[in-house]
Amino acid sequence: MRNIIRLIQKYSNLLLFLLLQVIALFLLFSWRNSYHHTIYLSASNNVVGFLYKTNNDILEYFKLEEINDELKAENSKLKQSLYNYVDSTQIHLAFQGLLDEQQFIVRPANVISSQFKQRENYLVIDKGKKDSVVSNMGIVGTKGVIGIVLNSSTNYASILPIINSNFQLAIRHRRSKSFGMLLWDEKNNWKTAVVEDVPEYVKVHNGDIFESSGAAGIFPAGILIGKVIKTEKIPASQFQRVYLNLYEDFSSLSTAYVVDNKYQHEILIIKDKSND
Amino acid sequence: MIEGVKKVVLFLILLLIQILLIDQIDLGSFNYYFSPIIYGLVIIIIYPGFDFRYLLIAAFIMGLSVDIFRNTLGLNISSLVAVAYFRKYILSIISPRDGFELNKDLNIISIGLSRFLIYASIMLMIHHFWFYLLEDFHFNQLHIVFIRSLFNTCIALAFIVLFQYLTLRKK
Numbered sequence: 001m002r003n004i005i006r007l008i009q010k011y012s013n014l015l016l017f018l019l020l021q022v023i024a025l026f027l028l029f030s031w032r033n034s035y036h037h038t039i040y041l042s043a044s045n046n047v048v049g050f051l052y053k054t055n056n057d058i059l060e061y062f063k064l065e066e067i068n069d070e071l072k073a074e075n076s077k078l079k080q081s082l083y084n085y086v087d088s089t090q091i092h093l094a095f096q097g098l099l100d101e102q103q104f105i106v107r108p109a110n111v112i113s114s115q116f117k118q119r120e121n122y123l124v125i126d127k128g129k130k131d132s133v134v135s136n137m138g139i140v141g142t143k144g145v146i147g148i149v150l151n152s153s154t155n156y157a158s159i160l161p162i163i164n165s166n167f168q169l170a171i172r173h174r175r176s177k178s179f180g181m182l183l184w185d186e187k188n189n190w191k192t193a194v195v196e197d198v199p200e201y202v203k204v205h206n207g208d209i210f211e212s213s214g215a216a217g218i219f220p221a222g223i224l225i226g227k228v229i230k231t232e233k234i235p236a237s238q239f240q241r242v243y244l245n246l247y248e249d250f251s252s253l254s255t256a257y258v259v260d261n262k263y264q265h266e267i268l269i270i271k272d273k274s275n276d
Numbered sequence: 277m278i279e280g281v282k283k284v285v286l287f288l289i290l291l292l293i294q295i296l297l298i299d300q301i302d303l304g305s306f307n308y309y310f311s312p313i314i315y316g317l318v319i320i321i322i323y324p325g326f327d328f329r330y331l332l333i334a335a336f337i338m339g340l341s342v343d344i345f346r347n348t349l350g351l352n353i354s355s356l357v358a359v360a361y362f363r364k365y366i367l368s369i370i371s372p373r374d375g376f377e378l379n380k381d382l383n384i385i386s387i388g389l390s391r392f393l394i395y396a397s398i399m400l401m402i403h404h405f406w407f408y409l410l411e412d413f414h415f416n417q418l419h420i421v422f423i424r425s426l427f428n429t430c431i432a433l434a435f436i437v438l439f440q441y442l443t444l445r446k447k
Contacts, residue, residue, distance in 0.1 A: 012329075013328055013329065013332075013361075016329055016332050016333075017332060017357065017361040020332055020333075020335075020336050020353070020357045021354055021357060021358070023336075023353075024336070024339070024350045024351075024353035024354035024357060025350060025354060026350070027343075027349045027350035027353065028348075028349060028350025028351055028354065028410070029350070048344060048345055051295075051296075051345075055296050055300075059300075
């Protein structure tokens, strides 16, 4: 008996080592898939989870740009399918193959320079001829219409936004579908714009929405432009003037989508012929 | 007492570096050869006079806390306890003729760079080899496990020497 105790005393270090190893290996091989393992881990989850979450919160900042790009690409895809949406009145054309489902192509872009304080404001985006952006394409922002492509170089394109005194676009009143001409001058700030040539008989209320008409072939119909804040009758004429609050915030533009209408040239040809 | 608190803080710092920095680095297919284990540094540098049984238990607790974070219950415990156990034999192999000072931590200043490199590389090699062997848990690719632990030992050794230079210069 004494010999055994002496043996244990002599090899106590080795025995402790073996005991710890056995516990470790027992944990490794028997506990791994058991119920207790999950309990044990979920109990420790508060500390571990907090640490990993904090770490992730910090690292997320470095990935933001990448995430943004992915979101933009996804958004442009969604917008494209929205603009090419076939409603039930046209569905028979789609079945007969008469309707091209991809009339509008949407590409994401970044606004790299923007003005909103001048009389003639211009924007620049980072997509150009290389990405097949050419003049007369529409630019849509995250909330509504931004403007029209004026010129493009290989890598960049300049935009004529709504808030430029040279800007003109035929738009429509969402409820009555009656047309008007969207204009801007520096009396309006970058938040507002004017719609001229709206017939007097159209009842426009404050809060009504004006949207793109699709008539010029630049934008698909139905993209938001602005909300009515004030109407005013023009004396001695059949028209009224409508003041809009623009949806797009021109003081903080960063993301833009280029809308390319495949059949725009056809519309232009028809317009030229009817003008002759 | 203060020494003990210092060791605990050192271990926590190493643990954070291990799980938040080194385990997060993603080198694609090179990940196999880049997963160094550095938290064993505490066991490596602790002074030779430290009670052996306490060292084993301390290694067990440290391994357990790493395991909780890595979600590999038992793997880190086993390898770290093994390192703590084999430490005294390696110390006796590489000790100078008149032995180490029992109350001084082992680092590049107290025992010299070359001796520390030899000592730390053997310890790290044991740690990595034990770890990867247990992780794979078969012997038919022993040479690959060996090469893998050799690679990671070099990386961990570089890290540890750098870490020692950064933390010991102040004194």
